[in-house]
Every structure is written in structure tokens, then in C-alpha cells.
Amino acid sequence: MNYNLSQFPEKQHRASNLAAFRNLLQLISTEKKNLVLALAAMLVNSGLSLLGPFLIGYAIDHYITHKQFHGVLIFGGILLGAYLLAFLVNYFQMRLMGGVGQHTLFTLRNAVFHKIQELPVAFFNQNKAGDLISRVNNDTDKLNQFFSQSLMQFVSNIVTMFGAGIFLLVINYRAGMIALVPAVLILIFTRVLSPWVKRKNAASMKTTGNLSAEIQESLNNFKVIIAFNRRDYFRKRFNEVNETNYQTSVKAGLANNVFLPFYAMCSSMAQLLVLAGGVYMIAKGEFTIGLLVSYLAYVNYFYSPLRSLASLWANFQIAMAGWDRISEILGLESNLTTIEDRTSTGASASLLEFRDVHFGYPGGKEILHNISFNLEKGKTYALVGPTGGGKTTTASLIARLYDPTSGAVLLNGRDIRSYSAEVRSQQIGFILQEPFLFTGTVRENLLYGNSQYESYTNEQLEQVIKEANLEKLLALFEEGLETKVASSGDSISLGQKQLIAFMRAVLRKPGLLILDEATANIDTVTEQLLGEILERLPQETTRVIIAHRLNTIESADEIFFVNSGEVTRAGSLQNAMDKLMNTGISS
């Protein structure tokens, strides 16, 4: 499956606004009740605000022109009541609609994040972190802006507009028709230009994603930029993406502003049309002057929401472009699904078996060619070989970070794909080449994803650590379990990160533990300690060790030599050494 979001075909964007909006509504179906309530409030509110001019018009025609002030006062009282009621309903409506907006944003962010969690490692390798962050943050924020700032106005404007439109038609059918002619022009104009506006916004968001990716890369690697004297280069690269972002944003901005002046012109023209038409109709005795005054107000009630709709419509296009980018992620499926076991052979002697495995990263060359081997329970295996030979790839297949392109990986005689992620991750521990810590404390990192000890006090946990023979490693951290660590930066050394990753994996008590150069930056004295800890793991634990430093693999029961995508048994350590010494470096 292709996970590269930047290579997505354009055709997905073709889906109509309506269809996209419907999908979006489906996602927020829990908000249906509030949405309906808010809509009802909005209807009442719009009705009340439309009632105002009608009452005023009536009062003018019947009382002011007939010089009856007490009638004016009565209508004033009615009007005040209507305004107060409108105030309450208005507040109710704002609360409800705003709540819908906030909850929608909440649901949407959760949905994107949840989806991202479902996707396999391949997805993260094919996309830049900065671009993903931009999608989760900035694109959902575009939707947020629409929902929290525009949706209320959007819906209430549409309701007011329709209400006013109906009033215009009901009061006087012919005058109404005249007043609505410019609206038809607006409709056509909008329909024609909307896709273009959305496209421009999509392009602008894409460059924002690139900007974010560039910043992410540069800032996270800032020390290289300083040490290699490339501050100017950082500025230059940043200026380039900044400039592109500026260009596309200006285009998007201009596109977004195309509606408003035109809408405004049409709404003004409507007034003129009503005046001219109204005067003509009064002359023919079909219309009164009081009606004309309130009619002019109604025209305003129809067109001034339409005028605000112009900029809201642009916001809607922005939100839809953001939604498209989010939908691209939501539409992805993990290619690592759990399958029915077809190879079930019951009990098997070997814990793990590779059977004719071929593998290549998506879009790349084949890395592993027809590999078969098996690992037995309780033994220690070492994978050695030159850099780039396929050791890490082999280990990644064992942990099912990827599936083989052909062949099968069997765990306890069953296809590894038939295990649930939960069961699999309990059995297989994998200490990655690049250790990763979450910002927090050592304790939080040790217990990360390990619910067994979560409720333990520090004392109890220290006991557990002692039983796992890890207490000497913990002692290397000044404040023990409560030592603070940060995910990025140099507050903690690479070796220390590796120690935490090691302890974390051991505490999970996996049946199969893979160490991918997991101790490369740890000093040799501590490393001996790690060796002892590995020795003292429960008997049935199988260990797979990938290392360059040979002392770490001395204790292996069996050594596999991995080179050029082939995995072969190397026999003795001496034999493995000879092989290693005699191969070229590059594969």
C-alpha cells in the first residue's frame, strides 16, 4: 500500500463539497441532537429578528402615517418583548452551536490521531514528520476556525437569508422576484468559482505542510547546522519554502476574496431594483409606501447575511480543503491486518521461523532474498554482518513492523500475521537501534505500555527492578526512577537512553527479545552488566542480538551471518569473524 501522502492522486479532491460535507457530518453524528436544537433556536431567532422590520413597517403604515402615537407605543412594547426573547434564544443558540463546533474539532482530532495510531511504521517512514504534524494541527485547525467562528454565522446567515427570501416572496410575489434576481447571479458566480478557490487553498496548505517539515527537520538537527557553519543555509532553505508558501498563500487569499465585492455589488443592485420596481408598482396601486420602506429593509435582511456568507463561503472552502487533506489520512488502512491462520501445524519445536521470506521496502529494491531459518526457545542468537546487509530489516520482520513480500514468518508454528497485536507484542520485545524516550520521568518511560506495574509504588517497583537484576542500571540515574528525561535534546546521553530502552524491554518479560545494536553507545563495563542480565533472563527467553562489537555476541548459541540480503549459519564465532573480515564493506 502506498502511504506517501504527497504522491496522492488529485482525483480524490474531485469529490463534491456536498459529499465531503456529508462525510464530515457522519463523523460528528453524536452532535446531531445539539445541532437540531441549535437549528431550532436559530429558526426562532431568525423569525424574531425578521418580525422586527415587519412590526415596524406595520406600525409606520397604520399608526405613524395616521398619527396615532399610542399604537406606536403598543408596538414598541411588543417589539421590546420580541427583542428580549431573541436575546435569550440567541444566547442559547450561540452556546449550542459553539459547543457543536468545539466537539466537532475534538472528535475530528481524535479521529485523525486514532487513525495515525492504527497505521504501520511504513506510513511514518514515507511521510515527513513535519508534514504529518501540520496535518494533525494546522489542517484540523482550519476546520476548527470554520466550526468555532464561522459555522454559527454560516448556518444562522443561511437561515436568516432563506427566511428573508420567503418573506420577500410571500409579502409580494412580484417584488420578491425582482429583489431576488441578483441572488441568482451570485449563485452562478459561486458555483463556478468555488472549485478553483478550494484548489488554491489546498495548494497553500500543502506548502504550509512543507514549511512545517522544513522547520521540523532544521530545528531538530540544529547542532549540525551550527557545527557545519550553515546558519546561512538554514536561512536560505527556510526562505525558499517561506517564499513558496507566501506565493501560494497570496493566491489562495486572492481567491478567497473574490466573492465579497461581487456579493456586495449584487446586494446593492437589489436595492435599486426594489426601489425602481416598487415605485412602478405603487404607481400601479399594487404597493404602498410603508411596504416599500419595510421591503427595502427586508432586502437588507436577505442580502446582508449573503454578504457575510461571501467570506464565510471562502472559510468553508478552506475548511473543505483541510478536510480533504485529513480525509487522505482517514482513508488509509493498515496493511498489517490480522489474518486467519492457514499454516497451522500445532505445536512446533521452533519459537520463530522464517520460511522462504522475500522482502523489499515499498518502491525499493528487494532487500532480503529467500530467507529461511528458525530460532529455538531459550537460545541466544547473534546476527552479524557488514553494515547495510539487512540485519535490522530481518529484525523488523520478526517484530512484524513489516510483512514479507512473499514467504511467511511463523511464531510458535503459526503465521505471525494471525496473532493479535497485543499477543504478539507481549511475546516479542524489540530494542530499536534508535532509542526513543517520552518526555517525563525514568519511571514513566520504564513502565511505558506496561500495565502490570502501573499501580506500583516506587519502592515496589524498585523491588521488581531488583528481581530483574536491573538495579545497577537504575543506579546510574542520579535521581533513580524520578530522574527527568526529555524526548529531544541532550539532557540525557544516547547511552543512557539505550539503558532505559533496555530496562523497559526486559521489564516486559518477552519470550523473544531482539537487541538491534541496542547497546552500541554504552561503555563496555556497563555492557558486561547487560550481558549478565541477559544471561539471567528466564530460561525460556530467546535472545536475538545484532551487534558490531563482538564481545556482546560471544555468548551466542548460534551465529547467523547476514549479508547482501542473505542469512546463513556462520557456525562458530571464529568462522563468523573470518567471514566478516573477508567481506567487502558495501553490500
Place this chain on the structure above:
Amino acid sequence: MKQETSNQKKQPGIASLLKPYAGMIFLLILFTLLGNGFNLWLPRIIGQGVDAYTHGTFDAGPLSLKFSLAVFVILVFTYLQNILQTYASEKVAKDLRTSLSDKISRQQYYWVEQANPSRLLTNLIADVDSIKMYVSLAVATLASSIFIIIGACILLLIINWKLALAVMAILPIIGVSFFMVMKKVRTLFLNNREVMDWLNRVINESILGAALIRVINSQQLEYNKFLGANTRALNFGVSILRIFAGLIPVITLIASLGSLIILVLGGHFVISGSMTMGDYAAFSAYLTLLIFPILLIGFMSNVIAQATASYQRISAVLNAPDTSGKGTVNASVQGNIEFRNVTVKYGEKEVLKNISFSVKAGTKVAVIGPTAAGKTQLLYLLTGLIQPTSGEVLVDGYTVADYDSGFYHNQVGFVFQDSIIFNMSIRENIAFNQQVTAGSMEKAVTTAELKEFIASLPEKEDTIVSERGSSLSGGQKQRVMLARALALEPRLLLLDDFTARVDTNTEKKILDNVQYNYAGITLLSVTQKIASVEHYDQILLLMQGEIIAGGTHQELMHSSPEYVQIYKSQQSTSNYELQS
């Protein structure tokens, strides 16, 4: 308390932000006002039409002409206004981003780490965006709203000053409720931004730690963390919303009271004959004109509050003191290094304690020691990535800070411990510094034993390597980084645990190559393997921030029990190393 003071400082700030664009903003406001001015004229024309009709002097021709002309002029000015608005806001955003990146690029490493890259990312993207929104929406809207309010008020006064004053009495009430809301919402917006930072951090870590999360199958845990942050964000969003949900109806109610006043009082005037029916119609039309901008300001208050909070965050970055070096020495580096009583503190923790040693130019020195002994910091001091808390680091008699940093860094090659590969071609990754020539790149590639590997790539040196270098193996990344350092033709080469991810065979070849191709280079190597550095001129043993022993291998074997212990921990394998 702190927030109060910073709030006061920022108030002139957000206006001064627009100063360089005074011309543009002036034109923007001018066009906005012109457009709106003509807009005010429209009801007048309509009103005149109504009056003309009641007096029987109605003539459709000139009236339509006048009206259409006004409408056309308005169209032109609004388009001009919108174009300018777009350019101004995008330009402010672009320039703000440029000055942020300039500022960041001049800062030292520790500053960037402290400021936190993911927060800086939010500053550069989301915070700038809300300021952009402020410029594009609020500036013109505020200007035109205030203008329309004033204009409408004047026209109302002209038509009937008594009625006008009665209607205008509503304005101060709106102003007061507005002010109260803004005051209340400001802190909420700042808090909200902080929750957003937290949310971003959770997202960032879940992306960067994706592999670990999948190995451990802790997706649900990450989701729960996210849910926590997101719920906080939701709660803040809802509290902000509650305040605004109160503001708009209040404004609408007060504005509606205006219509009521017109009906009752205006009705009275018309009945008593002190006001014409046409004036009355115009009066109600102007009132709608008056209400709309007031409502708009209500909606804009959200944007303004958000932008103010964002600008406060951005100013904090822009006004941070410059930490970049002011060194001027541009002597060429020989490689004589001297550490004099150097102490480095991270917060309260002493990472290096009173370190003193010296290195003669052209010699080879190894630093060994346990994890977290401070080895990397030793190299960082030599690169100027961190500064000593006390003491001096001298290179050829000058402190590192004395050197012109560009000049200095061009002569010092540093191979970092963690793999840092940029998402660009292999060539750009290696020739990372501008002054690298084709020749020096070639030499570096050969020395790092990358020639065959590069030849095997589909597009040779022009192959793009992916972010975080995930398309390269650990050892390949390490060698690309070595080549990057060597391509500088450095006088001083600093290796931080270079050998950790390269197999023994390759390592030996590469180190031999360095000796041969870069004769006379001063080498400082942090390493774990004694076997590869036994013949070095000096070996320093660093433990818990202190140098506990130093000398040649032979000397240390006699004098330092700790060294012997480390040596023994590796001895069984050194048999193999020696064979090769």
C-alpha cells in the same frame, strides 16, 4: 502577576508590528474607507428616491445612473481593498517568519534546545497564522467598522440630532461590555495556547516514536494521552466560547434597542411633524448600517484576542537576547587544545567538573569512560555548542568563543553520535558546508569507504535519502556523517562514538584512510573500544564528569585500575581485533 506586566509590554508591540507596512496599511484603510464611504451614500440615494416619489418628482433615470455609478466605484474599491489586504497580511506573515528564522538561526544551540523546537514550530506556523488572520481580517474590519460607526453617527446627527443622540446612547454600553469580555478572555487564550503546545508535543512524540509504539503495541496508551490533552483543549475552547456566546447576544440586544428608540421616538417626531417620512426611512437604514459593524467587531474580538496571545509568544522569541558569538579571531587552527579548569553545569547538575588537559597539534587523543560521564559535552565545548560555566577552552591560545564562528567551524569536523541525515541528496548531505569542493568531497567519500555504496545507488550521489535516514542502515548513516565532517578538510576532527555502529573491519580501514589522506590532522575521539586507540598519543579516562586518569595506553595499564577494568571487559574480543 507576570502575565499582567507582559501584557502591558505587548500592547504597543502588536501595533508596531504594522509600522514597516505603514504605506500599505494606509492605502488599505484608505480604500476600505472610500469603499465604505460610497456605501454610506447608497441609502441616501434610496432615501432621496423615496422622498422624490412622495413629492411626485421621482425620475428613475438619473437616480439609477447615480446609484449604479456608486455601486461600481464600491466594487472597484472593495476589490482593491481585498487585494491589498491579502498582500499585506501575507507579507506581514512572511516577514515575521523570516525575522523569526533569522533570530533563531543566529542563536546558540542551547538556546534552541531550551526554547524547545516543537514550540518554535508552533510559533512559526500557528502563531504567525493567527497574526496573519488579524492583519487580513481585523485591521481593515476595525478601520472600516469604526469609520462606518462614526460616519453613520454623523449622518444620523445631520438628519435629526435629537433622535441621533438617543440612538447613540447605546454605544457606550456596548463598549463597556466589550472591554469586560476582552479582559476576561485574554488569559484563557494564553492558557489555550499552552494546551495546544502540549497537544503538539503528544503528536510529535507519537510520530517520532512510531516504531517503538508499534513494537510495544501501546497505541491505545498514546491515544489516551492525546485524549487527555484534547479534552483540556476542548474545555478551554468551551470556556472561551461561553464568554463570546454572552457577548454577541448582548450586542445584538442593545443594537435592537436602537430600532426600538427609532420607532417610538422617531414615530413621535414624524407624528409631530418635525421629521419627514423619507428621513425616517433613511434613519432606519443608517441604523442597520450602524449595527452591522458593531456586530463585526464582536466577532473580530475573537481574532484579536487570539492574535494578541500569539504575538506575545512570538515577541518572547524575537526579543530574546542574542546568544550568538561575537568572536573575531580568524587565525587558522593548528589544533593545540587546552582545557583550563572547565566546569559545565546543566541546571544544578555538574556535567563536567574542573577539567584540565591539553592536546598538542597533530596528535591523536581518545576519551573513554562510562555512559553519561560527560564525554559528548567535552566535544560540544570544542565545537562551541555549549559554553563552559567556568574555566576556559583554548584552541591555539584563543577561547572557542574568541573565534569568528564561521571561520572556526570551517576548520573543525564533528561526527555526531546520533545519526543526523537531512532529507536531500547524498551529495548535499556530504557537501553540507558551502566551501566543499568536488575534490575534497571525493576525498572524503573515499576515506569514509562510501565509494562502492554510492556507486550501487540508483542515482549515485544524487539519490535522495529520506528523513531521519531511514533508507540507510545505521553504519551507512555514520559513514555519511564522517564524510560530511571530512569534506571540510578539517584541521581538527572530533569523533563522538563513531565506531559504535560501524563493523570492526570497516572501522579499521576508515581510520587508516584518515591517517593517510589527512596527515597532520588533530584527532579527538570519544570511543568505547580500547583496541582501536591503544596506539594513540594520549588516552583520557573520564568518569562522572572528572578526568580520573590520562596518559598513553601503557601508562594507564600501570597506573589506573579503572582503565584496566575497562580493558579487561574488552579483552576477550581483542584477540579478533588484533588478527585483522
